[in-house]
Amino acid sequence: MRRFWGLIVGVAFLALPVFAQDGVLELKGLGAGKKPYQGGKVEFLDVAIADQVVHLATPETIPLRLSIRYKVLETAPVLLNSRMGTEFWRLYQYGGGGMSELHTQERIDLSTLGEATTAVQTASLERKATRLAKGMAGIRGHHYFLVDQADGQWLDVVRAPPFFNRPELARKLVFTLANLTSFxxxxxxxxxxxxxxxxxxxxxxxxxxxxxxxxxxxxxxxxxxxxxxxxxxxxxxxxxxxxxxxxxxxxxxxxxxxxxxxxxxxxxxxxxxxxxxxxxxxxxxxxxxxxxxxxxxAGLPAFPRTADGIVRETRAIWVNPRSFQTKDDIDALVERTAAAGLNMIVADIFVRSIFLAQSNLHPMYDKVEAGLDPLGRLIEKAHEKGIEVHPWFCVTYRDPKFRRFLPGVDLV
Missing domain, CATH: 2.60.40 (Immunoglobulin-like)
Structure with a gap:
């Protein structure tokens, strides 16, 4: 399965207000399979880890007793899980080990209406991920979920809902890794x-x-x-x-x-x-x-604050190219960013052959609103609100149009 990698330096993760529906996931696949899957709705209610201390026998697999409580709102003949590829939990190692991609083989079964709990006994790292080390670790969010058929054949992937980014969830999902042969x-x-x-x-x-x-x-x-x-x-x-x-x-x-x-x-x-x-x-x-x-x-960071006590820090949102291809989309994006108290927009203006800026090196994406310079308008409107804009490029994936527009170019 294809993987998307990006790096944003100096951006603080922001905990936005939690809304009542932030745990509801209506399955609309991203088209990673033959065609986008659609069907079924589930609400995530809770995630728990049974143990506060977990034995670290190998740096790749741990006996993590993790459970997910959910409620099926609309049935579908599929299962969701985090067993491979871009479908993983974000595991942070607070002792300085960075972030690892943690896989589990839960079975979130959408075939039956109502509330249910799925649990796993082990979790493993992606092969190329950072190795596990002793000390405090914790789950802080979830990437995609895999959409499986009942026979285990995967159909597509779906984005995890904002529920998994709740700060209170991150606090309760902290545990300590150690050699528990004796302790x-x-x-x-x-x-x-x-x-x-x-x-x-x-x-x-x-x-x-x-x-x-x-x-x-x-x-x-x-x-x-x-x-x-x-x-x-x-x-x-x-x-x-x-x-x-x-x-x-x-x-x-x-x-x-x-x-x-x-x-x-x-x-x-x-x-x-x-x-x-x-x-x-x-x-x-x-x-x-x-x-x-x-x-x-306690080592609490002493961030500079305003006279009202508000922390002065970088609070950014990353937006993909689908989010700012029309004037209305751009204006709404800026308004929502300002309302959320953010002060920076990191805009992905180039992926595959989708290019959202004026340049004599590459044509504008053909689905952009006629006569619009998306990056130019985004900068103009954001600056009116005191919001910075930092263009971001993703050239990891290139398609035939990219190679036709930029022959011989491999790395930018």
């Missing part, structure tokens, strides 16, 4: 301002069979003081990446004399899943520090 868990550090409603920070560390100490951030975690109980959650930085700590808040009314921290971890070991409990009791004043010191220790 121990401990809570070495607890920090707080010890003020009413003040921040509380807890570090849970796993020491694996190789003696490596690794953070675990998604256990079932509670803190108690008498009848008061609160949940702890993973601390995430401004880019929605885990810092390696659990965080919560003290009671609003009075600071307790003692806190009981209770954590439960599910670990997928070489012999199967096991659950371990770890707890610690801290007395008032233990690990006391300031709120500013907590933020600094």
């Amino acid at each position: 121990s868990l401990a809570i070495p550090t607890v920090e707080s301002t010890w003020t009413p409603a003040g921040p509380l920070r807890v570090r849970l560390v796993l020491t694996d069979a190789d003696g490596d100490a690794l953070p675990v951030v998604t256990p079932d975690a509670t803190v108690r003081a008498g009848t008061w109980t609160a949940r702890l959650r993973p601390e995430m930085d401004d880019l929605n990446s885990p810092t390696g700590w659990l965080v919560g808040s003290l009671p609003k009314t009075a600071v307790p004399e003692q806190l009981d921290i209770r954590l439960r971890v599910s670990a997928m070991t070489p012999t199967g899943p096991v659950k371990r409990d770890v707890s610690r009791t801290v007395r008032r004043g233990e690990g006391q520090t300031t709120a500013s010191a907590l933020a600094a220790a």
